[in-house]
Amino acid sequence: MPFAHPAFEPYRALIDTLGLAQGLPTLAALNTAARALDSRLDNGRPLRFAEPETRLSARDYETGIRITGAIPTRAETWHDILNALVWLRFPRFKSALNAGHCAALAGETGTMRGPRRDALTVLDESGVWVLGGEAGRFDLLAAHAWTALFWTRRREVETAMRFIVVGHALLEKALAPFPSMTGKCLPLPGTPGDPDAAAILALAGVTHPRQLPPLPIQGVPGWDPANTRAGYYANTAVFRPPRTPFTPARTTA
Numbered sequence: 086m087p088f089a090h091p092a093f094e095p096y097r098a099l100i101d102t103l104g105l106a107q108g109l110p111t112l113a114a115l116n117t118a119a120r121a122l123d124s125r126l127d128n129g130r131p132l133r134f135a136e137p138e139t140r141l142s143a144r145d146y147e148t149g150i151r152i153t154g155a156i157p158t159r160a161e162t163w164h165d166i167l168n169a170l171v172w173l174r175f176p177r178f179k180s181a182l183n184a185g186h187c188a189a190l191a192g193e194t195g196t197m198r199g200p201r202r203d204a205l206t207v208l209d210e211s212g213v214w215v216l217g218g219e220a221g222r223f224d225l226l227a228a229h230a231w232t233a234l235f236w237t238r239r240r241e242v243e244t245a246m247r248f249i250v251v252g253h254a255l256l257e258k259a260l261a262p263f264p265s266m267t268g269k270c271l272p273l274p275g276t277p278g279d280p281d282a283a284a285i286l287a288l289a290g291v292t293h294p295r296q297l298p299p300l301p302i303q304g305v306p307g308w309d310p311a312n313t314r315a316g317y318y319a320n321t322a323v324f325r326p327p328r329t330p331f332t333p334a335r336t337t338a
Contacts, residue, residue, distance in 0.1 A: 128184075156168070167256045185288065213270050216247040
């Protein structure tokens with residue numbers, strides 16, 4: 086089944102509503118779902134999905150969403166449909182990404198992205214929210230201590246941590262999983278009852294992509310049937326050691 090991967094767990098209800106297991110939905114179906122959920126941007130504009138009339142620059146793409154509430158969506162591509170799926174499931178977080186892009190664009194000239202927008206783009210494409218990383222587990226993740234985290238402390242990971250994929254490009258890869266699929270983590274301290282709100286708070290402190298630790302998601306216990314043996318994490322082609330130090334993003338709450 087193309088949606089069998091655990092990365093799709095937060096989206097099961099929408100996957101069923103949209104009939105994604107049967108194929109690509111129409112824009113009309115996406116818009117019906119958006120209306121049913123009363124999905125809106127943080128500025129109150131109703132969310133909708135529309136076929137782009139032309140190729141858009143990053144500036145036009147982001148500012149257009151902010152002004153109109155319309156998400157440019159090519160109905161014939163899973164990449165765009167999965168982007169729509171994340172918008173429907175986590176509209177506040179996606180809206181915060183869009184607002185962050187627009188704010189950063191106001192201070193940029195030319196076509197080069199600054200580090201803030203680089204980080205926002207990484208989260209949009211490959212983001213993973215990581216919950217329950219206290220007691221040193223966030224530190225092991227940041228240190229690429231994969232065996233120590235996912236094997237030695239495996240039971241803790243299974244019971245105390247959650248991994249929520251919000252990057253639509255990473256979800257697209259999960260349609261046909263492979264060992265080296267890698268996300269970028271947004272750590273969410275504590276056990277927030279509303280991860281969406283916690284992610285928005287954490288997002289405010291992200292200014293550079295190096296704040297976002299990498300995560301080979303197939304290493305998460307239960308996400309690959311093959312990771313039930315310690316040797317799985319010895320594959321350095323997938324579970325690479327860190328090159329240089331970095332500081333994971335943290336909230337101040």
